[in-house]
Amino acid sequence: MLSRNFRLQKVGDIDWLEKNYGFSNVGFSIDELIVLDVSRSPRNRDKFSEVLKILTNDCFAPIAAGGGINSVADATKLLRSGADKIVVNSALHSNKRLISELAREFGRQCIIASVDCKQIEGNFYIATNNGSNLTDLTLTNFLEQCSDLAIGEICINSIDRDGTGNGFQIELLNCLPELFEIPVIISGGVGNYSHLAEGLNDPRVDAVATANLLNFMGDGLASARSQLVNLGIDLPNFNLIKNTI
């Protein structure tokens, strides 16, 4: 996922990513990987797809990709370049018809709705276009309409916490209606494993996302995962027969 630093730093091209991340190595520490093209300049979809192919080549975990998806063709390209799911953000608000078209084409389980939220005077408002466009739609209102949207998962990201390492903005979850059917991912703010535990222990949360532990923390993800297991959090064990392949 995004982090504040990631937005501000130009971290490098695909070779840099390969050298510093080694996605096939972190593969055993994550349940899923989200790759976003957050370019502010006009996006080069061909290039992003090529990067995605290289990144995902030896990563046998689910991969979601997104960033500026505006057509079925955009989504098809990503799904043919290593993505299993697509992440939509701005189009949720500006192009609702696209969401139904994507669902008809790929099934709703293929679509992760991502919303960036900013707290203003106690309310959470949704921002679009890489967080640059603050809307007057509240998270509460959006989540109430969610059952009409053909989406498979929702990722709720806190702009205020993103990249801070201060922990999730758990109050975001208070905006969820009772009996919310769609799986919820919370994102933005993870600095250490106890933040992940706080998210995973909340019954309203189905998954937690972090970029911080992946970007800046050495073996942060692997050690966070083993500490979560020590805390008794039920995570799949991928190491059972690791040496047989």
Next chain:
Amino acid sequence: MSKKQVVVIDYGMGNLWSVASAIRHLGAEPHITTSAKEISSANFLILPGVGSFRRAMEAIRKNSIDQAILQSLSQSETKLLGICLGMQLLGSTSSEDGNTQGLGLVPNTVQKFTNNANTRLKIPHVGFSEVKHDSNTKLFSSIPSESCFYFVHSYFMGLTPTIKGVATCNHGVEFVAAFEQGQVSGTQFHPEKSQSIGLHLLKNFLER
């Protein structure tokens, strides 16, 4: 020894790249194809699939892929693996998007998960879940029961006593997580997305 040739069926709706990448990782050679001719002469066939059952069957029928699969299975050494929607397509019907006939290679029907206030289950069923098996299938050879595999689906194949070599998973209801019935097998989960255990299962599929 030459590499095993694995035909990955392309009917316009699948995470083909991921499946091909896993096959390549295992030392076999994937061929992504839309060609009925290539499908009908395959030794190892994989039917992947992400999307709607109805649209998938329409695409499969339009390109005579259904006939090609049947023809391929008429050779006794051919093995077929359906993945996710690809497994569901091997069943008889699905209630997704109106009732649609499947390939009918196994008698099972496909239906949607239903939720209620008591179960509070999320739909789709997404994430790594435990798969139980007590059968001596080749597919699960040396894979412990209750290993975790990656699922993402809103529809499931119901259990029937007639289907063979079944592994199960539970999401409010017991459903078919995988089966192996002679030449034909399927997994509701994505082995190509289930880390080393998933790769191991694919490796088992490629064994004779």
